[in-house]
Amino acid sequence: ELKVEQNPLFLSMQEGKNYTIYCNYSTTSDRLYWYRQDPGKSLESLFVLLSNGAVKQEGRLMASLDTKARLSTLHITAAVHDLSATYFCAVDINGDSGNTPLVFGKGTRLSVIA
Amino acid sequence: KAGVTQTPRYLIKTRGQQVTLSCSPISGHRSVSWYQQTPGQGLQFLFEYFSETQRNKGNFPGRFSGRQFSNSRSEMNVSTLELGDSALYLCASSLVLAGAPYEQYFGPGTRLTVT
Numbered sequence: 001e002l003k004v005e006q007n008p009l010f011l012s013m014q015e016g017k018n019y020t021i022y023c024n025y026s027t028t029s030d031r032l033y034w035y036r037q038d039p040g041k042s043l044e045s046l047f048v049l050l051s052n053g054a055v056k057q058e059g060r061l062m063a064s065l066d067t068k069a070r071l072s073t074l075h076i077t078a079a080v081h082d083l084s085a086t087y088f089c090a091v092d093i094n095g096d097s098g099n100t101p102l103v104f105g106k107g108t109r110l111s112v113i114a
Numbered sequence: 115k116a117g118v119t120q121t122p123r124y125l126i127k128t129r130g131q132q133v134t135l136s137c138s139p140i141s142g143h144r145s146v147s148w149y150q151q152t153p154g155q156g157l158q159f160l161f162e163y164f165s166e167t168q169r170n171k172g173n174f175p176g177r178f179s180g181r182q183f184s185n186s187r188s189e190m191n192v193s194t195l196e197l198g199d200s201a202l203y204l205c206a207s208s209l210v211l212a213g214a215p216y217e218q219y220f221g222p223g224t225r226l227t228v229t
Binding site: 045 | 162
């Protein structure tokens with residue numbers, strides 16, 4: 001059974017600081033997704049990582065994937081208040097009969113304070 | 115291109131009743147997945163439909179069912195509602211490309227409250 005673990009689950013950081021969110025998963029997969037969710041809202045796709053060593057950046061967020069370590073990181077650079085949200089990583093597996101469902105981590109609730 | 119739409123957005127039901135939620139995928143997307151989100155259990159997969167066929171099913175009781183129509187629109191039904199069914203129900207659509215990974219796009223969700 002595929003398990004996905006994120007840490008930390010809660011993160012309070014000061015504006016301007018850097019931090020990293022970690023996502024570990026239990027089964028071989030080369031497909032990992034990062035989503036953002038604002039309170040009361042749906043999930044917004046941030047990054048799709050499809051191969052070992054993949055690195056993607058958008059603004060102050062950078063995501064990477066190490067399939068050998070079964071680890072993805074979401075790095076936040078010089079945090080600003082607008083980044084406050086819950087961040088989820090999710091993994092699926094491309095099987096012979098198609099894609100498996102997404103398995104989500106529990107999410108990291110990020111709060112950026114002045 | 116219009117995004118995934120879900121109706122209704124909010125719903126209040128009483129224990130024992132049943133409910134039907136609707137999802138319209140992005141045009142051209144033939145795969146529709148449903149997820150339940152609760153504070154305690156997080157995001158959990160319910161089922162996935164492709165070409166009117168259920169391809170995957172999560173670990174939920176038989177009270178939860180779904181279907182997909184020929185235009186790819188999907189509905190999910192929950193019968194004999196329980197308090198624990200209170201949740202945000204999210205629908206996601208995606209392309210399906212043979213042998214290729216895909217990205218799921220989520221709708222705004224239906225917030226179901228069972229009293």
